[in-house]
Amino acid sequence: MLQAIGLTSSPRRDLPPAVDDLTFDARPGQVTALLGPGGSGKTTALRLMLELEPGRGVTYFRGRPLQRIAHPAGEVGVLFGDVPGHPSRTLRSQLRMLSAAAGVPASRADEMLEFVGLAGLHDQRIGRLSRGMDRRLGLASALLGDPHALLLDEPGAGLSARERAWLHELLRAHATEGGTVLYTTEDPKDAARNADRIVTLDNGRLVAAQAAADFAHTRLRPRVAVRTPHAARLAAAVTQEARAARRTVEVITERGNRLSVYGSDCAAVGETAFRHGVLIHRLTDEVGDTAPVGAEPDRPAAAAPAPGQPEPGQPEPGQPEAGQRKPRQPKQPESGRSEPRRRPARSPLRPLRYEIRRLLGVPATPLVVAGVLVASVVISLLLARSGRTPLPTVLAGWPVFSPLPPAALGAGLLGAFSFGDEYRYPALTTGRGAVPRRLGLLLAKLAVAAAVALVLAALAVVADLEALRLVYGGELIPVPKNWPTLCASWLGLIVGCAWAGVLGAGVFRVAAAGVAAVLAVPVVVAPLLRQVTFGPAGRSITGLPGRLREFVSMEWPVAADRWLLGVLRVVAQPVGVALALALTALLCAYVITGLHRKARW
Structure with a gap:
């Protein structure tokens, strides 16, 4: 049983709410249609049921609100x-x-493709x-989790008669x-x-x-x-002839010299x-709507009710009058009033697998x-022509005029x-709602971005090295003594750019903002830090391990001083510090904006 109780959308400006105190249910084993003209609130009602729209009320899916369902897709x-x-x-x-x-196996995708x-x-x-x-x-996507209830907004709009027949046969x-089906239609x-x-809305x-039988009798009478x-x-x-024969006939005059004869x-x-010599241009049987929802039909030209039958247009005993609600006693929450609406935090049940398939798809x-x-190979070959460019710069493909090497820019772009x-193609959320801001999804994106960045960094260096050997000779290229520090700096730069792209796009909800966050590190932040680091007030980090040993009053091996100094040299570089500061600021902004949106909701 699907129960919607007291659904009321938040009014915008001075306009009345699109949905006002709406209560109805959709029963298992039945197809329920939510009927109404455009603007009657059908789509808003579905969004309120799924908690994608701000408002009041509660919807129970087999006795449980949506935020208490562990696996909504099921x-x-x-x-x-x-x-x-x-x-x-x-x-x-x-x-x-x-x-x-x-959270279903990948083989389910092929099953659903065959099913539809x-x-x-x-x-x-x-x-x-x-x-x-x-x-x-879309139907295959909705059926992936083998759900009990199906909610569809105008599923037959724009389809041919054959496609609509297939759709309703599937529903x-x-x-x-035993499933529950609720769909909207005009x-x-x-x-x-x-x-x-x-369920008719107005x-x-x-x-x-x-x-449906009662609806067809009251709204879709043969004519x-x-x-x-x-x-x-x-x-x-x-x-006149109907009254003489004591038959119930209702005649409604419409526009354009048209008549609708009921009964x-x-x-x-x-x-x-023929008997009265009246010329007829059209005469046909129809089954149609007698009037728009909330509107009254034209006044009948004449009617001849049979004895003992109600007047035309009057409801049968026990039926609600037009415009009035049928008395119902829906199930209320335990507290006796509507629960506050909270947006459920939807996220992939397998976020790491989801992110890998998103990236590779x-x-x-x-x-x-x-x-x-x-780009990295071409730049490396051009830099190596003079013979005066340092080998690390050549292998990185990082010319002076470029703020970042191609590998860092590519990692930031993928991030x-x-x-x-x-945000551009919101496949995760139902009805194009807000993208989930769960910690698991963020960690999955950061982990996949870091892995891609490491692979990209290694591929760029290997490709540049092999290109140099192929073009300029096969002699052994000398390996710098500080190669561990250089490698750590290189990998840290690429991973940091990838993370900056992920967080920048997550905060500002557009990929261009992520690329801007990546470029801002070497263009804006790093020059400022370089002035602070190498200015008159800057201190050298050469003796820092010794000062730390004295401060903590601990003794550690001398080899640990060398490793600690190497790590500090990597971290203390202006670009490294700038990346660390930028990532910290973006992460804080991501958390703050997520909390602000939840509070506003």
């Missing part, structure tokens, strides 16, 4: 609009990535999908197996045809919650549609028109790596994409 599957995936990612890559987020009829298109790019295939992929199969005929129960408030230049004359004739058929109306990653290696793609 309880509710959601489809809002198009699939928010990277357009260059393949269908299989997208579902395998989401499988890690849902996309098994032969697993290598197709998301950006090239048609509307129908995109909707199939019906899910309900038949079409009353679609709701009556495909749903078991229909201006964010509940109008009626009724079975005869007539178009004639003598509408008033034909209406009077039909009414009769084409043969009877046609014979009446887009062509941007190999392109950046290839570009970095080519910026780590969070930039999350």
Whole structure:
């Protein structure tokens, strides 16, 4: 059972809330349609149920609110609009990535592709999908965790009749197996045809919650549609004959010389028109909506009720009147009032696996790596031509005019994409909500970024070294005596740039901000620190190990002084200090902005 109790959205400015004290339920084994015209609050209601929208109220999924469900993907599957995936990612890559987020095996991706009829298109790019295939992929994403409830916003919009039939057949199969299906629609005929129960909204408030048969009886009655230049004359004739025969017939005059006759058929109306010499341009049977939600139909031209039957337009005994809520006694929270809304902290159940698949699933990653290696090799060959450039600078491919070597720029760019793609293509969260700011996801991104940075740094040095030997001879290149310090500095620089890109994009929610954070370290922060370090007030770190030994009154091996001094030389470099300060500031900003958004919510 899915129960929504007292859903009320937060009003914006001086406007009334889009959803106002909405209470309804969706039962297992049934397909429930949330019906209403555009702007009636259907989508907002779904977002309130999923806690993606600020407001009040609570929604119970089989007796539990969403924030108390350990694995939401196994309880509710959601489809809002198009699939928010990277357009260059393949269908299989997208579902395998989401499988890690849902905590299910990767083989589930192939099963879902076959289930929705996309098994032969697993290598197709998301950006090239048609509307129908995109909707199939969205359903596969929603079904990955084998959820009990399905929440879909206008799932049939833009689909052909054949695709809509397939979609509703799938939803019906899910309900038949005991699942709960709730979807929104603006079409009353679609709701009556495909749903078991229909919840009607108007201006964010509940109008009626009724079975599809009752809905079709009250809102989708069979009628005869007539178009004639003598509408008033034909209406009077039909009414007169109905009263004489004591039959219940309702005639409604519409615009454009049109009549809607309820309680009769084409043969009877046609014979009446023939007997009275009325010209008819159109005569057909229809099943349609009698009036928009919240609007009254045109006044009937005439009606002839049968004895003992209610007047046309009057509700049957026990049925709620139009515009009134049907008395219901929903289950209330234990406290007797609505619980405060808190956004659940959603995050991948397997964040490390999710991040690896996210990184390797887009062509941007190999392109950046290839570009970095080519640029580094070309720069190294140009720097080595004069023979006066130090070997570390040549192997790093770091010319004087560049703030950072290509490897550092590439690592920072890949790190910026780590969070930039999350905000641009929010595949993690339902309905394009905020990107999760959980510690596990952040640590996974930092760990993967560091690993990629180390590999990129090693590949760049090896490629530059082999290119130098190939072009300028195979003689042995002398190894500097301080190579451990140089290696530590090199690896620290690349990893620090990658982390700066991750945190910068995470704080400012765009990849360009991550790249700017990487470039700000050598361009802005490092020059300032260089002035402080090498200024008149600066002190040498040569005797620091000895001073530390005296301060702590401890004795340690002399070899430890050499290692400690090497570490301090690496850390004390202006770029290293600048990176450390920048990373500390970005990490604090990431935590503070995350806490601020939670408090504001």
